[in-house]
Amino acid sequence: xxxxxxxxxxxxxxxxxxxxxxxxxxxxxxxxxxxxxxxxxxxxxxxxxxxxxxxxxxxxxxxxxxxxxxxxxxxxxxxxxxxxxxxxxxxxxxxxxxxxxxxxxxxxxxxxxxxxxxxxxxxxxxxxxxxxxxxxxxxxxxxxxxxxxxxxxxxxxxxxxxxxxxxxxxxxxxxxxxxxxxxxxxxxxxxxxxxxxxxxxxxxxxxxxxxxxxxxxxxxxxxxxxxxxxxxxxxxxxxxxxxxxxxxxxxxxxxxxxxxxxxxxxxxxxxxxxxxxxxxxxxxxxxxxxxxxxxxxxxxxxxxxxxxxxxxxxxxxxxxxxxxxxxxxxxxxxxxxxxxxxxxxxxxxxxxxxxxxxxxxxxxxxxxxxxxxxxxxxxxxxxxxxxxxxxxxxxxx
Amino acid sequence: xxxxxxxxxxxxxxxxxxxxxxxxxxxxxxxxxxxxxxxxxxxxxxxxxxxxxxxxxxxxxxxxxxxxxxxxxxxxxxxxxxxxxxxxxxxxxxxxxxxxxxxxxxxxxxxxxxxxxxxxxxxxxxxxxxxxxxxxxxxxxxxxxxxxxxxxxxxxxxxxxxxxxxxxxxxxxxxxxxxxxxxxxxxxxxxxxxxxxxxxxxxxxxxxxxxxxxxxxxxxxxxxxxxxxxxxxxxxxxxxxxxxxxxxxxxxxxxxxxxxxxxxxxxxxxxxxxxxxxxxxxxxxxxxxxx
Amino acid sequence: xxxxxxxxxxxxxxxxxxxxxxxxxxxxxxxxxxxxxxxxxxxxxxxxxxxxxxxxxxxxxxxxxxxxxxxxxxxxxxxxxxxxxxxxxxxxxxxxxxxxxxxxxxxxxxxxxxxxxxxxxxxxxxxxxxxxxxxxxxxxxxxxxxxxxxxxxxxxxxxxxxxxxxxxxxxxxxxxxxxxxxxxxxxxxxxxxxxxxxxxxxxxxxxxxxxxxxxxxxxxxxxxxxxxxxxxxxxxxxxxxxxxxxxxxxxxxxxxxxxxxxxxxxxxxxxxxxxxxxxxxxxxxxxxxxxxx
Numbered sequence: 001x002x003x004x005x006x007x008x009x010x011x012x013x014x015x016x017x018x019x020x021x022x023x024x025x026x027x028x029x030x031x032x033x034x035x036x037x038x039x040x041x042x043x044x045x046x047x048x049x050x051x052x053x054x055x056x057x058x059x060x061x062x063x064x065x066x067x068x069x070x071x072x073x074x075x076x077x078x079x080x081x082x083x084x085x086x087x088x089x090x091x092x093x094x095x096x097x098x099x100x101x102x103x104x105x106x107x108x109x110x111x112x113x114x115x116x117x118x119x120x121x122x123x124x125x126x127x128x129x130x131x132x133x134x135x136x137x138x139x140x141x142x143x144x145x146x147x148x149x150x151x152x153x154x155x156x157x158x159x160x161x162x163x164x165x166x167x168x169x170x171x172x173x174x175x176x177x178x179x180x181x182x183x184x185x186x187x188x189x190x191x192x193x194x195x196x197x198x199x200x201x202x203x204x205x206x207x208x209x210x211x212x213x214x215x216x217x218x219x220x221x222x223x224x225x226x227x228x229x230x231x232x233x234x235x236x237x238x239x240x241x242x243x244x245x246x247x248x249x250x251x252x253x254x255x256x257x258x259x260x261x262x263x264x265x266x267x268x269x270x271x272x273x274x275x276x277x278x279x280x281x282x283x284x285x286x287x288x289x290x291x292x293x294x295x296x297x298x299x300x301x302x303x304x305x306x307x308x309x310x311x312x313x314x315x316x317x318x319x320x321x322x323x324x325x326x327x328x329x330x331x332x333x334x335x336x337x338x339x340x341x342x343x344x345x346x347x348x349x350x351x352x353x354x355x356x357x358x359x360x361x362x363x364x365x366x367x368x369x370x371x372x373x374x375x376x377x378x379x380x381x382x383x384x385x386x387x388x389x390x391x392x393x394x395x396x397x
Numbered sequence: 398x399x400x401x402x403x404x405x406x407x408x409x410x411x412x413x414x415x416x417x418x419x420x421x422x423x424x425x426x427x428x429x430x431x432x433x434x435x436x437x438x439x440x441x442x443x444x445x446x447x448x449x450x451x452x453x454x455x456x457x458x459x460x461x462x463x464x465x466x467x468x469x470x471x472x473x474x475x476x477x478x479x480x481x482x483x484x485x486x487x488x489x490x491x492x493x494x495x496x497x498x499x500x501x502x503x504x505x506x507x508x509x510x511x512x513x514x515x516x517x518x519x520x521x522x523x524x525x526x527x528x529x530x531x532x533x534x535x536x537x538x539x540x541x542x543x544x545x546x547x548x549x550x551x552x553x554x555x556x557x558x559x560x561x562x563x564x565x566x567x568x569x570x571x572x573x574x575x576x577x578x579x580x581x582x583x584x585x586x587x588x589x590x591x592x593x594x595x596x597x598x599x600x601x602x603x604x605x606x607x608x609x610x611x612x613x614x615x616x617x618x619x620x621x622x623x624x625x626x627x628x629x630x631x632x633x634x635x636x637x638x639x640x641x642x643x644x645x646x647x648x649x650x651x652x653x654x655x656x657x658x659x660x661x662x663x664x665x666x667x668x669x670x671x672x673x674x675x676x677x678x679x680x681x682x683x684x685x686x687x688x
Numbered sequence: 689x690x691x692x693x694x695x696x697x698x699x700x701x702x703x704x705x706x707x708x709x710x711x712x713x714x715x716x717x718x719x720x721x722x723x724x725x726x727x728x729x730x731x732x733x734x735x736x737x738x739x740x741x742x743x744x745x746x747x748x749x750x751x752x753x754x755x756x757x758x759x760x761x762x763x764x765x766x767x768x769x770x771x772x773x774x775x776x777x778x779x780x781x782x783x784x785x786x787x788x789x790x791x792x793x794x795x796x797x798x799x800x801x802x803x804x805x806x807x808x809x810x811x812x813x814x815x816x817x818x819x820x821x822x823x824x825x826x827x828x829x830x831x832x833x834x835x836x837x838x839x840x841x842x843x844x845x846x847x848x849x850x851x852x853x854x855x856x857x858x859x860x861x862x863x864x865x866x867x868x869x870x871x872x873x874x875x876x877x878x879x880x881x882x883x884x885x886x887x888x889x890x891x892x893x894x895x896x897x898x899x900x901x902x903x904x905x906x907x908x909x910x911x912x913x914x915x916x917x918x919x920x921x922x923x924x925x926x927x928x929x930x931x932x933x934x935x936x937x938x939x940x941x942x943x944x945x946x947x948x949x950x951x952x953x954x955x956x957x958x959x960x961x962x963x964x965x966x967x968x969x970x971x972x973x974x975x976x977x978x979x980x981x
Contacts, residue, residue, distance in 0.1 A: 047932045048506065050617045053515030086923070086932050091888050092699050093923055095881060099691035100924070115887040118801045122882030123691065126807070143803045182791055182799050210656065212621040215611065217407040217541075218656035221534050225400050238517045238615060245612065249528060250536050272519040272613045306514060432773070478943065485950040491719060491772055495902045496946055498895055499939035506935040620891070624780070631777045666788035673781040677763065680770035 036336030039080045041066075041325060042101045043318070044094060044110035044120065044131075047086040054266070055112060057315045058135060059084055060305060062109055064298070065322035075329045078336075080322065087111050091119030102127045106334065106341070107348050109321055114140060114184040121148065128342065130349040132324070134317040138371070139185045149352055149370040151317060152285070153395045155189045159261075160196030161393040162283045162377045163232070166259050167200045169281075169390075173229040173257065176202055179219065179243055181209040181235035189261060190234045197232075209235045209243075220246040230257035237266035241273035248276055255279030256381070265313050270385050277382040286313045287378050287389055290362055298361055310386070320360040328352050403534040404657040405650060410541035410610060412649020413548025417603040418626045419633075419641040420555055421596040427572035427636040427687065428592035431479045431493035435501035436472075436600065437626050438619030442504055443468040443604035445614065448518040465601030472597035475500060476590055501623060508616035517615035525612040540609040547606045551599060552642065558595070559638070568592060572636070572687075628672060633684050640684030694812060696924065698880050700917050701815040705873040707901050707912035708826055709866040714906055715830075715838035716859050717845070718772050721779025721894050722763065723870035725786045726756035728889040730874030732796055735805040735884050745808045749818070749875045756871020760863045768860035780891075787886050801885040808879045815876050822869055826909045829865070834858065899938055903945045905952025914953055 043062055046055035062082045070079040085101070087094040087110070094116030101108055102123055108131045111120045117133050121144045124131045130147050133140065138154040152158045167173055176197060180190040194204040205226050207219055220243060223231065231247065233240040240260050247258070259281040260269065270277065288299065288310050298319065302311040325348070328334075332347040353370040365375040376394045380387035418437055425433045446467040450460045478500075479493055509515040530537035559565040570578045571588050579585050608614065629648050633640030655668045675683065706727065713720035730752035737743040737751065763782070767775050791799045808814070829835050840848040841855055849855050878884060900919050905911025919938065923931045930937075945952060 047928075048510070048935055050505070050509055051515075052509045052932075056514065084928050086928060086934070088934070089887075090892065091881065091885070092920075096692065096695050096699070096924060099695045102691050114801070115885050118803075118883045118885040119881050119888070123695075127691075139800060184799055184801075187799050212624070213656070214618070214621060215407065215411050215653075218404050218653040221400055221403045221407065222657045224534060238613060241519075242611075242613065245522070245525065249525075249538055250534060251531070268517045268519075268613075268615070272517060274519070274522055276522060309514075309516075478947065481947050485947065491714075491717065492902070492946060492950075494719070494773075494776075495898055496943055498898065499942045502895060502935055503939040506933070506939070510933070624891075627773075628777055628780075631773045635771075635773055663788060663792065666785045669781040669784045669788075673778060673785070676770075676774055676778050676781070677766040680767060680774040682774075686771065 034076045034078055034335050036078060038078050039075055039329060039336065040083050040105070041080060041322065042083045042085055042097075042105050042108045042110075044085050044087050044097050044101075044108060044116065045112050046089055046116070047084060049089045051089060051113060054135075054314060055086075057302075057306065057311075058112060058318045060302070061298075061311075061315050061317070061319035062322050064301060065319045065326075069322070069326050075326050080326065082109070082322070085110075087116040087120070089113060089115055091115050094120040095123060098123045102129055104338065104341070105129060106336065106345055107325055107328075107352075108132070109318055110135075128345055130345065130352065132318075132321040132352075134321050135314055137185045137189070139188055141370075145370050146349060146353060149367060150372060152375060153371055153373075155185065155192040156195065157395040157397075158375075158377055159189060159192035159283075160199060160396055162379055163193045163196030163259070164200045165379055165391055165393055166281050166283075167197055167202050167230075170230060170257050173202050175205065175226070175228050176230040176232055176257075177205050177207055177223040177226055177228040178232040179209050179223070179235055179240075180206050181211060181239065183211065186234055186261075186263065189263075190232075193232050193234065193261070202229075204232070209239055213239065216242045216246045217249075219243065220250055223247075224250055224252070231259070233258065233260045233264060235264065237264040237269035238272055240264040241269050241277070244273055244280060245276050256281065259283065262313055262377070265387075267309050267312060270310075274385060278384065280382045281379060281390070282382060282387060283377050283379050284313045284387070285375075285377060286311070286316055286362060287380075288387055289389055292362075295361055316361050320358075323360070324352055324355060324358055327355065327358065399533050399535060400657065403536065404653045406535065406537055406541070407657075408650030408653030409646070410537075410544045410548075410649070411652060412646035413545050413552075414603060414607055414610060415625065415629060415649050416642055416645035417548055417551055417599055417606070418622065419629050419645040420552065420638065421599040421603070422626050422630055423636055423638050423641045424555075424568075424592050424596050424599075426490075426630070427638070428568050429476075429479060429589045430483070430490055430575075432490050432497060432627070433475075433596075434494060434497040434623055434627060435475075435504060435619075436497075436596065437622040438501045438504040439468055439471055439597070440600045440604045440607065441614055441616075441619040441622075442471065442508065443601050444608050444618075445508065445512050445518060447604055447608055448520060448614070451520065461601070461605050464604045465598055468601035468604060469594050469597035472593045472600060473590060476593045480586065480589070501619060505616050505619055508619075512616075515616065517613050519613045520608050522612065524609050540612065544606045544610040547602065551602050555595075555599065556638075564591070632672060632675060632682055634682030634686045636687040637682065637684045638687075640682065640687075644683065689812075692924065695880075696917075696920060698812050698815055698876075700920050701812075701819045702873045702876050702880070703897070703900065703916045703920060704819060704912055705822055705869050705876075706897050707904070707916060708822060708909060709869040709873065710897055710901050711906065711909060711912065712826065712829070712862045712866045712869070713775070713859070714901070715835070716841045716855070716862055718767075718770075718775045718859060718863070719779075719898070720760075720863055720866055721776055722760055722782055722863070723756075723779070723866050724889055724893055724897075725779065725782045726759045726867045726870035727874035727877065728783070728786055728790070729759055730756050730871035731878040731884055731889075732790060732802065734875040735802050735878040736796065738806050738879070739802075739804055745814075745879065748879075749872065752875030753868045753871040756867040756869070756874065757864050758867070759871075760867025761860075764860040764863040768858075768863065769856035770859075780894075783889065787889065790886050797884070799886065801883060803883045805878055805882045805884070807882060811876070811879055815880075818872055818876065822872065823909070825865070830909060834861070838862065896938075899942045901952075903942050903952055905949075905954040907951050907956045908954055908959055910959065911952045911954040 066080040066082050085097040094111050098120035111117050112135050125147045133148050134151045138150045141148045141150040256279050262284045265284040328348045328351040334344045356366045365372045379390045422436045443464045447464040450463040525540040528536045629644045633644035659667050709723040734748040734752045737748045790796050837853045900915045904915030
């Protein structure tokens with residue numbers, strides 16, 4: 001009897017232990033011992049050269065996310081360290097920086113910008129390293145699937161609804177001039193704008209903005225000669241601001257019939273355009289007037305670090321990337337063991353590619369095979385140098 | 398016709414700025430025998446000084462003074478580098494070109510690293526100003542008027558200095574033959590330094606006029622303009638001051654007309670094709686080399 | 689081999705080829721920026737031929753080299769003996785024209801770029817093989833009548849002409865060979881990176897190559913063999929905080945080198961001295977006319 005009781009007791013104990021182990025597995029992260037002292041996440045970023053200012057705020061946001069995570073105890077008890085690697089705007093530097101990390105990193109941030117993406121990503125793909133190239137569009141990211149994830153669902157799906165929405169707010173528009181700077185994916189975005197406008201019966205005429213243009217009067221004269229009802233600006237932020245100033249100089253007063261595209265939602269637009277932007281529409285992926293605690297905290301810290309400047313679209317993408325990586329590290333049995341590099345890379349990649357209900361600093365979204373399923377675009381109107389929310393558009397299916 | 402006149406006015410105001418830049422550039426070329434590729438970069442740096450000064454005072458005189466003084470100081474500070482080069486290499490303008498590219502790189506990188514977080518700077522919107530002339534599409538702003546009138550005045554003064562004063566004769570003598578100039582007692586080094594100072598002065602004035610015309614500046618502006626200045630100088634004939642004057646103005650007008658009329662995405666290529674054809678037919682430039 | 693060393697060595701080989709493409713026309717005093725256009729055209733051609741028509745690597749390399757030579761051949765009729773800065777402007781204008789053409793060609797990816805160029809095995813080895821062949825060719829040219837004529841043209845164009853040197857034909861020949869070298873470099877570049885973007889070929893490339901040539905020494909082909917690995921490797925070894933000022937470091941280094949060592953790190957004079965030191969005993973050989981060597 002005593003033997004039976006002992007056996008029964010042992011069985012019950014074993015069952016209880018198994019339940020504990022199983023339960024813990026069901027409740028949180030799969031238990032596995034982390035072998036690294038810190039989670040090093042390399043960031044291939046443009047810290048020098050003509051667009052170093054953009055690289056600076058992207059680096060700032062990644063470091064901000066890492067600091068927040070580390071203050072709360074890190075990931076699996078280990079801190080996150082963002083390792084900045086400068087790509088300049090040089091393809092050679094980018095590929096050599098990628099070569100430094102391609103055999104040892106679990107996941108990477110960047111490269112930035114497009115020239116560096118084109119140069120360095122084939123090496124990442126060859127070695128199976130997931131790179132979060134969040135600063136560009138689907139058109140680039142999708143070329144490197146499954147070793148990249150998209151931050152939007154494609155210009156041809158995301159942008160037309162916004163442009164159509166803007167046109168519907170300005171009834172009577174039949175013909176608009178679109179200023180297009182031919183750089184990277186921008187011509188594709190311009191085509192998507194035109195498709196959106198065509199869907200509501202508005203015709204688009206394109207005028208190219210030369211990259212090295214110094215003054216914009218001649219382009220504006222040419223545009224006004226077309227007798228348009230409105231304007232779409234698909235060019236850099238500084239050029240967009242200057243075109244708007246010139247339009248006013250040539251007597252165009254209805255600012256609501258001007259829309260600026262998302263890539264121009266950058267500081268130079270506001271510092272150059274100032275009060276001349278009042279009434280202009282702009283679409284973007286970030287609502288700076290949002291009042292959630294997390295966003296206000298981010299925004300205030302950003303402004304303190306940048307002489308009072310407001311954050312823009314690209315200033316948050318790598319903040320979200322770091323949190324996405326954190327979630328992947330927490331919810332997969334990743335240890336950082338170099339011997340398991342290949343399989344752990346796969347775990348992180350597959351987790352991120354199909355992440356569910358990820359809570360970004362502003363939006364919450366899910367991904368299917370690396371493409372966001374429900375991420376839309378905000379439409380704003382600019383008033384007194386700030387964007388006022390107008391509407392939110394889901395992408396076309 | 399209305400569109401053509403509007404584009405012509407745009408071209409004239411832009412062309413007057415190019416003329417000023419080409420004059421400063423050519424002055425150093427003929428007197429000091431250097432290709433100062435970084436000259437437009439210095440002008441952009443002076444625009445930054447101008448912008449910095451505007452943060453402290455609205456006094457126009459002080460702003461212009463700051464711009465001129467900064468451009469003169471930096472340009473004269475560069476002179477010893479080129480003087481040392483000239484001692485080591487003789488008068489090799491190819492080497493001076495390479496060194497000035499390095500200086501341009503240095504200035505651009507400092508601007509994109511250390512000034513205004515690398516973001517473009519913007520001048521008060523009233524600097525560009527409202528239209529002083531408004532007739533349909535034919536519009537002329539205060540900034541354009543400043544650029545055109547200021548440009549004409551500066552060019553007139555420059556040519557007066559060069560062709561009607563004793564110092565001008567000294568400059569011309571040095572450009573013709575520096576050895577002979579030295580034999581007849583012209584202080585070569587002092588005159589070269591003076592040419593840098595005058596080019597700096599022109600640069601400072603250009604910076605203010607440019608700021609009034611454009612309303613903003615960015616670290617990459619120097620590169621955009623430098624290419625055009627070098628192209629104009631070569632197209633006119635290296636060191637040809639009068640040729641530079643004509644070609645600078647023509648470039649401004651041609652650029653406006655190209656942006657206004659040439660077909661979309663090929664406009665740049667067509668403009669470059671025209672330059673290429675001229676260079677292939679007349680490799681010495683339209684007005685001939687004068688160094 | 690670690691990927692860092694692999695790419696460092698590969699880019700070093702390609703950049704030495706490109707520097708030699710700059711070096712050769714500079715022997716007659718011409719800054720031949722057209723070679724960057726040759727590199728661009730050849731890279732896009734090789735990438736397209738390999739991806740779309742499945743051309744073998746060797747064939748694309750040959751045709752790429754020929755394309756480079758052809759691009760230099762046509763303008764060389766006009767600028768074979770043109771002043772240095774005319775050659776500069778012709779080079780830059782062709783670069784802009786070519787860039788616009790590629791940006792407007794959908795088959796080449798337009799502004800978006802060209803993806804998916806197939807990988808090649810043993811590319812590094814092949815690159816160094818090409819480099820050795822190119823080096824041998826330039827060495828032979830440098831130490832031939834052509835090389836001596838070029839030195840004469842560099843010092844005094846009029847005197848060279850008076851002594852019977854056909855300056856135009858010499859300039860044309862050097863420009864065409866330089867185009868071939870750049871075409872070869874372009875093909876290798878396309879296969880090394882695996883994708884192409886119009887912005888890869890910009891003024892920055894010209895600036896970097898000129899820095900490498902002038903810092904290494906423009907009077908001999910060996911200068912760039914030293915300067916290219918140094919410039920290529922600098923950003924790999926410098927700490928990030930310092931590396932972010934790399935452009936400034938490049939610029940200051942170049943200015944200092946040119947001021948302190950006018951001919952660059954390696955000069956012809958220096959090579960002669962080194963050669964003499966390595967000889968066991970300086971031999972005195974009398975040649976025609978009683979001049980001793």
